Amino acid sequence: MRLTALAASLLLAAATSAASAADKVKVGFVSTLSGPGAGLGVDIRDGFNLGIKHLNGKLGNLPAEVIIADDQQKPDVAKAEAEKFLKKEKVDFMTGIVFSNIMLAVGPQVFENKTYYISANAGPSQYAGDQCNPFFFNVAWQNDNLHEAMGKYVQDKGFRNVVVVTPNYPGGKDAVTGFKRYYKGKSEEVYTKLGQLDYAAELAQIRAMKPDALFFFLPGGMGINFVKQFVAAGLSKDVQLFAPGFSADEDVIKAVGAPMLGMFNSSHWAHDFDNPENKRFVADFEKEYGRLPSLYASQGYDTALLIDAAVRDVKGKLDDKAALQKALEAKRFKSVRGEFKFNSNHYPVQNYVLRVIGKDAQGRVTNKTMGTIFANHADAYVSQCKMK
Numbered sequence: 001m002r003l004t005a006l007a008a009s010l011l012l013a014a015a016t017s018a019a020s021a022a023d024k025v026k027v028g029f030v031s032t033l034s035g036p037g038a039g040l041g042v043d044i045r046d047g048f049n050l051g052i053k054h055l056n057g058k059l060g061n062l063p064a065e066v067i068i069a070d071d072q073q074k075p076d077v078a079k080a081e082a083e084k085f086l087k088k089e090k091v092d093f094m095t096g097i098v099f100s101n102i103m104l105a106v107g108p109q110v111f112e113n114k115t116y117y118i119s120a121n122a123g124p125s126q127y128a129g130d131q132c133n134p135f136f137f138n139v140a141w142q143n144d145n146l147h148e149a150m151g152k153y154v155q156d157k158g159f160r161n162v163v164v165v166t167p168n169y170p171g172g173k174d175a176v177t178g179f180k181r182y183y184k185g186k187s188e189e190v191y192t193k194l195g196q197l198d199y200a201a202e203l204a205q206i207r208a209m210k211p212d213a214l215f216f217f218l219p220g221g222m223g224i225n226f227v228k229q230f231v232a233a234g235l236s237k238d239v240q241l242f243a244p245g246f247s248a249d250e251d252v253i254k255a256v257g258a259p260m261l262g263m264f265n266s267s268h269w270a271h272d273f274d275n276p277e278n279k280r281f282v283a284d285f286e287k288e289y290g291r292l293p294s295l296y297a298s299q300g301y302d303t304a305l306l307i308d309a310a311v312r313d314v315k316g317k318l319d320d321k322a323a324l325q326k327a328l329e330a331k332r333f334k335s336v337r338g339e340f341k342f343n344s345n346h347y348p349v350q351n352y353v354l355r356v357i358g359k360d361a362q363g364r365v366t367n368k369t370m371g372t373i374f375a376n377h378a379d380a381y382v383s384q385c386k387m388k
Helices: 002-020 038-054 075-088 100-112 144-156 170-182 200-209 221-232 250-256 276-289 295-313 321-330
Strands: 025-031 062-070 093-095 116-119 136-138 161-167 186-192 213-216 240-244 264-267 348-359 365-377
Touching: 025 038, 025 075, 025 295, 038 062, 038 250, 038 276, 038 295, 062 075, 075 093, 075 100, 093 295, 100 116, 100 136, 100 170, 116 295, 116 321, 144 170, 144 213, 144 240, 144 264, 144 348, 144 365, 161 170, 161 200, 170 186, 186 200, 200 221, 213 221, 221 240, 221 250, 250 365, 264 365, 276 295, 295 321
Parallel strands: 025 062, 025 093, 093 116, 116 136, 161 186, 161 213, 213 240, 240 264
Antiparallel strands: 264 348, 348 365
């Protein structure tokens, strides 16, 4: 009887284990796919989809189903799409959001639903610090980080009168905080509307300030228009431009072209990084989409690889949230940026490099890596995170 009971117990355990393994992985992808910020969301989407393709349409050896929605760069739209994905579609993971104000709006409902959000871009300081959450992972950066790197470089180069231009929203405020954390010279701030495309008034204001350098964070179409208008106004003759990588990446370069030559920017990734994973990613992205990938695309790609590794580690048992969290924290995949790790707040500890825009061997205007600004750099908010 004891043997029979033991056999029955083992059968029950096996059946329970088998029942808890999913038959597929559903990912809800909400991103900005229209309007001035569309290029960023499109690159994240394309990078993520290339990752899925490299994984033969699977995540952790399970068939992958990716459901995509456009948030139109509107928090209310994003919240509605997220609600549908969480309650109706019952997705296993969510990702895709570009802008921090949208991430802050969507986050609470995702976390309440105990669904893991893997951010391929937005890294608000709130979720790095006192609002950190076990269900939030950022595979890109904390918003301040690229600005910190550029602030250090501008400081080290001896510029003493800098204007900082950024949109007036959470990501823009993090940009100013990050830049000024390392830049200690004179600085004045110019705030624009999020999504603004005409900068005539701001450029007149900047001309009157007579800076020796200008640091701007204007992602997507905002940055494209700003650089074009900045050069057309003749300001580039006297003012050196600096930017974080996402305001001087391939999407912006493709639209602006030669006027961006000589601009310095900071990044955690570049298409000329010399590692096997990155070489394959860049070559296949160009082949698939007919353009060089941006750092947004690299983050979308890494997001797919992170989810794949975690699902594989838990053997498809997506209902075991504790095991899934440990698997995500372990980060058992090779990133296109090289080595990085997750800090205790689930944000990356990684290197940040200096890039300059020039012409490559093919005559293309593009970024070239110049050297390392920060090694194994962590965000400034991790000490405020008391992960529950």
